[in-house]
Every structure is written in C-alpha cells, then in structure tokens.
Amino acid sequence: MRATIKNIAEEVGVSAMTVSRALRNDKGVSEAMRQRILQAAERLNYRPNLLARGLVSQRTYLIGVLIPNLRHSFWLHMVIGIEEVAKREGYTVLICHSDDDPQIEQKEIRSLISRQVEALLIASCNPDCNASFLSTLQQEHIPAVLFDRYARTLSLPYVGCDDRAGARLATEHLVRCGYRKIAHLAGDQSLSVGRDRLLGYEEVMQESGHQPIVEVCGFGEENGYKGFRRLFAKHCPDAIFASHDPVAIGAMRAAFDMGLRVPDDVALVGFADMDCAEHLWVPLTTVWQPKEELGRAVANLVMRLLRGESGIDEHIALPTHLVVRQSCGALQHGVPLPKEAVVASNRSLSPKKEVYP
C-alpha cells in the first residue's frame, strides 16, 4: 500500500493534521517537527494523493486543453506555450482532442469537467456547430476560453492571431510582385480562420483592382492538391495564396505533377510557417503565426480568469508577419519588401532568418 499522512502521523507520533500542514508548508508547525515529518515522508516514500486533496480543497490544479487533433505540429506548438505558463503557475495540463468531430468534442469536454479541471482551453473543431453546447460552460461556472477559432454567435473570451491582416500581408505581397491572376485556395468556410483569410484576400484584391479568383477547397494537403488542379483547369492563375501551409504543400505537389515550376510558372504563398516550410522542395513563402506565443497568451488569459482579474469579453488577436522564401519569386526578381517582412535564407542554418533589410 501507498503511504498516507496517517501512516506518517503514526510513524512520527503526531496527528494527521500536523503532517498535512507540514507537507503543505502551512504555517503553524515548528521547524523541528516539520523536519521530522519530512524525513518520515521521505522514508515511507510518501506521495500526496491529489484526488483526495482536490476533493476536499476543490482545487485540482488541472486545466483542460481541447484541440482538433495531435497530427499537426501546429497544435503542439500552442500546447507548448500553454504548458509553459501552466507549469509556471503550478498547473497540470490535460490534453484531449476531438479528431475534428464535434460530437467527440462535446464528449471530451464533459470528460474533462468530470475530471474537475479548473478551466478549459478550447480550439473547437467547429465553434459554430458547438456554440450552444459551449455556452453551457458559462452556466456551469467553469472558465472557458476559445483559441485559434471563434464562433460568431458566442461570447466566450478568445485568443487567436489576426487572420484577416495576415491574409492581407500575403495578398499584398503577391500584388507587389506583379502577378496578374492571383487566386486563393480558401479554407473551410465554417471556420473563422477560413472566413477571415478569405476576407483579407478579397479586400486587397478589390483595393488593388484585381479580379478575385477563389477556390474553396478546405484545409489539408490533399485538399490543396485537388483544389490546385480544379483551379488550373478553370483559371490558370500565375500566383496562389493558400489558406494554410499544408494546402500550399499539396498545391506545390500538384504543380510538380503537372510539370509546372514554382515560382516561375506559378507562385505560392502559404499561411502558418510550419516547421517544414523552409525544408520544402521549394522553400515556402508564408505568413508566420506566433504559435507558442498564442499558447502563452491563452494560458495567461485563463490564469487571469481564475484569479477573477479578467472579464469574459476579452478578444485578443496577435499579429503575424510575412516570411519570404523562394516560392513567391520575390527574391529572384528583387521585389522590394516591407520593413516588417522577414527574409529567410534557406541554405544556411545559422542565422536561419534575417530581418529585412
């Protein structure tokens, strides 16, 4: 059997209460006694039972994170940021994923609540679809924050990056490069990230007097592959802004399969700056997202919520920036870049990136 405070109490010859106090560094225990208790705990290999402690104190120091899946390192970077803050504040993170299924999402959230998490950080696979369910969390008095994607019909605190502005950066860059037929491989329109990026693209196209060419293909590499082929069958664009890096990778693969060169025949810009973007066949120009910072921001917001320091109506949008590599053709053609852009030299390891100019 595992040792309990009772065992320690008998060993030392005091009450369980004194042991409990000593182990938690509660005040009201003499230093000599504390030492004797600590030694006994060590000797008996004592481990506090957090179930029992949580049951009585109503504090589990557990926070639940729900993400769509574990397959994309994208989410993991956010979790890394969350973990960093959580650990610093003494919390353990319980990670769940929905496999992009709204039903499973509800099930997992209920399971998290049953495990008595003190707060919920949710990147919903479909916030609008699960809006009414998510809104019940408020009534259950469990602090919940959405991240990366939000629901229009729901007022929960939210942390994401400024997708519309990011899409503007990408599109403005392609306009600046002088392309004539700039298309957009748009993401899932049921997700705010998909809608907002499309919005940013359309704005810039309109402002610059271009005709928008939109192919909604959803996220993911295979969707990018198919979307690219459909797009080319109809429009033969000379540049594409893909709504996500995997979409861009699929598009690049399709381009190669069709015998097209990147960026000579078709320029490509992605969104995310995933780890592999710089390693790609043709290094990818893309919109960088502050993934770990985003995780830290959500976690910090939750900590404020737990301390009652923050209201329910926070809506944080983190800035993005452009990372210019080979796939857009700007470097080859000496296109002037904005000050905020980052130029990546993909052929040397250190420094990986240099701020332009």
Next chain:
Amino acid sequence: MRATIKNIAEEVGVSAMTVSRALRNDKGVSEAMRQRILQAAERLNYRPNLLARGLVSQRTYLIGVLIPNLRHSFWLHMVIGIEEVAKREGYTVLICHSDDDPQIEQKEIRSLISRQVEALLIASCNPDCNASFLSTLQQEHIPAVLFDRYARTLSLPYVGCDDRAGARLATEHLVRCGYRKIAHLAGDQSLSVGRDRLLGYEEVMQESGHQPIVEVCGFGEENGYKGFRRLFAKHCPDAIFASHDPVAIGAMRAAFDMGLRVPDDVALVGFADMDCAEHLWVPLTTVWQPKEELGRAVANLVMRLLRGESGIDEHIALPTHLVVRQSCGALQHGVPLPKEAVVASNRSLSPKKEVYP
C-alpha cells in the same frame, strides 16, 4: 454548485446509492427507476466527479505518458497510437514531458503518481541515468513500461523498434549502391537508439569489408549540420547514414551550404521517416519506423499488465523497413532493391508509396 448524486437522489426521492447504481449502469435498478434518475441527472446537468469516484474505487482510468518533449511530431505519433488503445479501453491519457532533463523527468513522474495514474508509459530522456529511480516504480506497485529507449541496467518491460536491424537495412542499402566511403553520423551514445544504430552500421561495414567512419554528433538538426562539416573536413565520404531524420536534414543543409549536391556528391540516408521526409529539398531515403503501431503496442502491453495477463520481462522490438526516395541515388542509378523496401514516388500524392517491385 455542481449537482451531485445527492441532489439527484432528493429530486427523485430515492437514496444516493440507487442513483449511483443507475448512473453506472450497475445491475439491481429497475428500468423505470433508472429512467427517472437519468432524466433527473440530465435536468440537473449532472457530471460525475471522477476524483471522488477514483478515491473510493481506487480506479482512476488514468494512464500517464512521459516523453522527452512535444517539439518533435515523432513522439506525437506514438502518443496517437497510445491514445487510440487507451480510449478504446476507457482510459484517459495524461501526457507529460521532461524537456530532455532527467531531473524534470523524475519530478513529472512523481506528479503523475500523485494524480493516481494506474500505469506509466515512459520514453525516458536518459534511461541509464534514471535507472535507479525508475526501478523504484516496481516497488511502488505501479505498472511501468519503457518505450523507444531502454536501459541496460534495468528490467522493465520495453517496446521499441529494432534499431540495430534498421541500421543494417540503411547501411546494406548504401553498400549495395556501390559507395566506397560510407560514414555514420551517430546519435547520442547514452541512448540505446544511438548505440544500437551504430552497432548495426558497424556490423554491416565489417561484414562487407568496408572501413567504418563514425562521427558521433548526437541527435537533432543542428548537430547534423555541425557533424557533417566535421565529417567532411576529415574524411570526404561519398555516402552518409544519419542516425535520425533531423540529423540527415542538418547534413543536407550543410551539404548545400558547401556547394555539394545530394545524392550526386554525397548520398544520404536517414532514420525515422518523419512526415517531412518526402517533402524535403531532396526527398529523403530513410528507415521507416512504425510510430503509431509502436504506441499501440506499448498501450496494449500496459493493458495486459493492468489485467495481470503479462509479465515484467516482455521486450518487444518492432520491425522497420527502408523507404527509398531520391537522397540515396539508388533510383537514379537503377540499383536493385530488396523485396521489403518501399519505393516512394515523391511527385504524386496518390498513391504516395508503391511497394517494390
């Protein structure tokens, strides 16, 4: 306040025990009563408190997974496999990581035990260093299994892949390709994966009458970069077997920086078959590891342990196979491949891979 079984009991006008039974689908409750209770639970938005349940039943349905870090998708694939099995068996997975620090590893494991996990799945960042600590887990009667890396001095159940055999596949392939100076960028020799892969390499080199050229650089992209430069300053090999894909990526980058072509000037083979391997500047020939399957295998072993069906001395080594892409030069030169090898056509999405021949 959150509803409890007591609230439901009052609502329905029965005892808490009947409610408890009904909610757990325990037998001995009439169907009519069960329905009334279920409806009341629904109405009150009842969620069982798993802390309380776990405290009394001594079953938390929690298993703890400890991995070195969250940064490499490598680990996540294993976690995906673990989760799949765990979820099927009704368990929740609590993921922790040590940031490759043996001290943190011990701390995290203690924390997991405090949370009353029923079993521990550990990819130790340094099994030999933490061997004595890990051996205490047996005394504490908590089922523990190592995966991916094992300790020589410790007899815990283990699941990994056959690193020595995998290294043989890679080295034999380079020998078959006709390279003369085949070097090995060896991984961390404090880890079984590093040692076993070096061993497999040395065996084949000896058997085929080649002189081994070994540069121990450790794992990771930057180590691969530096290791490659050191290697070339001394030996000018015409082929390199890298102990891990990131090492190969660093090496490839170094080769480009030095103006060398892959595979024409130097051939490259990696180990892991990470997601990005096929997307690389030059698609990487590498030893594929059954990452998700490995996760499922560890989890299944743990389930058997929990049911008392399996002993403590299981040592499972899963087979690997070679994935041939461009970086080794075999395809360009029409080198005959073994039946088990997989040839990847990197320029089309579907099918991604074709079994050779």
Next chain:
DNA sequence: CTGTTAGCGCATTCAA
C-alpha cells in the same frame, strides 16, 4: 430491487 453504514485520503474549521 433499494437502502444503510462506512470510509477512500485529505484539508477546513474550530477548539485546546
């Protein structure tokens, strides 16, 4: 089929 008693391991509250 249903209820009662007891207690999981710990911390809160009050009393000494």
Next chain:
DNA sequence: TTGAATGCGCTAACAG
C-alpha cells in the same frame, strides 16, 4: 503550536 471533528462526492459491502 497541535489536535479532533467533520465532510468533500462517491462506491463497496452488506442488509433488508
């Protein structure tokens, strides 16, 4: 500075 009583929410064991 220490201890006793109480109960967190739930279930095992037994009784009816």
